């Protein structure tokens with residue numbers, strides 16, 4: 001059976017049985033307005049021209065594909081390649097959808113753009129896009145993440161956004177979403193909630209996927225040009241799932257390309273301190289949509305944990321859930337220890353300090369390379385750079 005992945009989701013925002021709008025009717029109405037505006041504006045030549053010129057001249061797209069020869073030599077086996085989203089302006093893939101969302105907010109005449117952030121990458125990218133477009137920006141961030149990711153906190157302040165520290169619950173990503181959403185609900189007509197991943201109610205999983213898919217379309221063409229063939233395995237870390245779906249979308253119909261998403265196993269899958277939603281979650285609802293969820297017996301999200309602040313979310317994008325169920329994508333895990341090891345090996349062998357989030361996918365590539373042939377290739381989405389994590393890792397490892 002051939003599946004036309006790009007026509008997904010359906011009109012109600014479902015990818016198979018996941019997604020939708022688990023919201024009161026008045027909020028559904030607002031989401032439908034955003035969907036309509038998005039469907040209209042994205043087809044206009046003016047919007048496409050503006051976004052593509054910003055992608056090129058502002059973000060620095062296309063990001064290159066890099067062959068990591070020393071890492072490959074160390075691991076043995078398959079060649080390891082990176083799609084360098086870490087080289088984008090603001091240091092991660094998040095700018096790809098933030099520019100799109102900020103332009104849409106301006107088009108819709110919204111007065112304030114709001115969002116949550118975990119690692120601070122989405123917050124910095126959104127504050128940047130809002131400065132560029134000229135709209136007020138407000139970012140909610142858990143106190144634990146504020147402490148861990150302070151370089152990004154400083155940047156957000158310099159960029160002129162209002163930073164709201166979140167002190168409830170686990171003081172991390174999920175609580176930041178709850179807090180930002182509450183503020184959004186005070187005036188959803190004039191505010192725009194620019195979700196930081198392929199999560200939330202329809203149309204956000206679709207919209208963020210569309211803006212991020214440039215990563216995979218570029219990568220597919222670049223890889224073919226470089227190697228005359230497609231990679232054997234492509235992989236990316238999965239928090240909400242935006243960098244992963246960004247890389248994967250262009251390859252979904254290439255059945256010979258194995259696609260693997262990497263979730264954080266934190267302190268171990270046999271502990272309560274992980275965020276392996278796809279691996280150990282069950283179907284539930286969070287933040288206005290249905291997905292695999294780490295939940296208690298009453299359907300409440302469980303507290304989750306990862307060394308990478310951008311990955312500790314108890315839910316996951318609905319398209320990922322669907323792609324797991326139809327067995328097009330496999331989901332594996334990497335734990336904190338493997339992540340830190342990959343972070344250091346990548347830094348010392350390649351001179352590239354990766355984001356802790358991305359280091360999960362690097363750890364997986366390092367794990368499988370030796371069992372593959374030398375004429376095979378793995379393409380990893382290097383979703384961001386690790387400047388934000390440098391002090392934390394140095395302290396943790398006593399450097």
Ligand SMILES: Cc1ncc(COP(=O)(O)O)c(C=O)c1O
Pocket residue numbers: 092093118119120121122196197198237238239240241242243244309310311355357358383384385
């Ligand atoms: C560099 C980087 N990679 C990955 C992620 C995880 O998000 P997603 O799964 O939506 O790509 C984040 C989130 O903050 C991030 O900063």
